[in-house]
Amino acid sequence: MTGIVDDIVASNWSFIYAAYGVTWVVILGYLVRLVRAGARANADYARLVPGAGGEGAR
Amino acid sequence: MPAPDRSLDARPARPPRTSPWMGVAAILVLAATQAYSISTSPAEGDMGHLQKIMYVHVPAAWMTFLAFFVVLVFSVKYLWKGREDDDLVAASAAEVGATLNGLTLVLGMIWGRPAWGVWWVWDARLTSTLVLFLIFAGYLALRAFVDDEQQRARWSAAVGAIGAINVPIVYMSVKWWRTLHQPPSSPATLDPAYTMGLRINAFALLFVMIFFIRKRYEIARLERAAEHAAEAAALGAP
Amino acid sequence: MxxxxxxxxxxxxxxxxxxxxxxxxxxxxxFFLTPKELLAKGTDGVGVAVRLGGQVKPGSVQWDAKTLDLRFTVTDGAREMAVRSTGAPPQMFRDGMGVIVEGRVGAGGVFEATNLMVKHSNEYRAPKPGEEAHEKYKTLIKQTGP
Structure with missing residues (x-):
């Protein structure tokens, strides 16, 4: 019975690539989200908290 | 319930920052463990190379459980102590957990189509995992919806703590009920070649998850500190 | 917004x-009934939409690649039931494999499947030479309900 549809087995790799691809889209996507949220929060903090990092100070 | 800790107001020093290099390192380690396990693990007897989806699907599921366990601990801690920081840790873990939960579902569908022949079925495991996702999507929606900080923290701590109860239900669903999804594998049911790949990928994703939660928490604290400063400035202005 | x-x-x-x-x-x-449970329903189990699960009985599979007609027997160790399906099954479908079919029992007692799913076990083994691969599926289907 093995090999009823051999071409499906050949296409298994597309599912494997899809799984790893989705994983990296989610992980890198979340990373980008964090970087952007971090940059925004930094800017707000520097603007609103005087002396703690405003005007280019770190 | 004790009054919320407003210590951030009294401490305008910049909240600490985790080095971004920790994230870079975690992500590189994950890439390395994936490359290692894809290239070394042999084709499985029944499903051939499809078994390799295990190295992303199973760690994603485990880390989902772990992230929601963090939500449970810090939600309970918030309800007990009322510390703002605990609310922010719970929220950060919930966001990362919900992301991993969604990833687990999508990866399961991608695996299910070639292995089982269907993208999705409403068996107890898949359904309870979707319910878990919806609960924490609701948790995040609740946080976006409620403006009052204390009210938001209290409500979301309740939702987070109760929602996390679903985690053991998801885990046990394949043992309690008859499902299409198979019961959990163990070292006894896995060839050593697969066990090793699964473990290193789980540890790598654990590091990524820890980095994500820490970073999310630090950003949340920074946002909160800025908000408090803005409030204080508005109150202090003539 | x-x-x-x-x-x-x-x-x-x-x-x-x-x-x-x-x-x-x-x-x-x-999620599914075993052949034993479905047969125990007698005529109540005939003609209603139901899921049947069990093992593909070794040696029972007949596949006609021209008409896409697939016939096999599902067994739970105690009772068995003939199944007719149309179309190519999932790749892991074969003798001894766990399987769940959706459909209904026809008048002739044959299960007319509209959907065929393969149920994998929690075992993952690299094939060894001369290994009898399908023994593990005997314990695949839980005999007891909730």
Whole structure:
């Protein structure tokens, strides 16, 4: 019975690539989200908290 | 319930920052463990190379459980102590957990189509995992919806703590009920070649998850500190 | 804008929870019946939509690649049931494999499947030379319900 549809087995790799691809889209996507949220929060903090990092100070 | 800790107001020093290099390192380690396990693990007897989806699907599921366990601990801690920081840790873990939960579902569908022949079925495991996702999507929606900080923290701590109860239900669903999804594998049911790949990928994703939660928490604290400063400035202005 | 999206999300979630509470999950907690359980229903089990699960009885598979007609027998060790399906099965389908079919029992007692799913075990083994591969599926199907 093995090999009823051999071409499906050949296409298994597309599912494997899809799984790893989705994983990296989610992980890198979340990373980008964090970087952007971090940059925004930094800017707000520097603007609103005087002396703690405003005007280019770190 | 004790009054919320407003210590951030009294401490305008910049909240600490985790080095971004920790994230870079975690992500590189994950890439390395994936490359290692894809290239070394042999084709499985029944499903051939499809078994390799295990190295992303199973760690994603485990880390989902772990992230929601963090939500449970810090939600309970918030309800007990009322510390703002605990609310922010719970929220950060919930966001990362919900992301991993969604990833687990999508990866399961991608695996299910070639292995089982269907993208999705409403068996107890898949359904309870979707319910878990919806609960924490609701948790995040609740946080976006409620403006009052204390009210938001209290409500979301309740939702987070109760929602996390679903985690053991998801885990046990394949043992309690008859499902299409198979019961959990163990070292006894896995060839050593697969066990090793699964473990290193789980540890790598654990590091990524820890980095994500820490970073999310630090950003949340920074946002909160800025908000408090803005409030204080508005109150202090003539 | 943000609120509308939140409200839409909450409505979807409420809908799913409602569906789960009113019948959906209850019906699916026992995702499939074994041949023994389905046969025990007698005529009540005939003609109604149901899921049947078990092992593909070794040696029972007949596949006609021209007409896409697939016939096999599902067994739970105690009782067995003939199944007729159309179309190519999932790649892991073969003798001794766990399987779940959706459909209904026809008048002749043959299960007419509209959907065929392969149920994998929690075992993952690299094939060894001369290994008898399908022994493990004997313990695949839980005999007891919830």
């Amino acid at each position: 943000k609120r509308n999206r939140v409200i839409a999300a909450l409505v979807v979630m409420a809908g799913v929870f409602g569906w789960l509470l009113f019948g959906g999950l209850e019906k699916n907690v026992v």
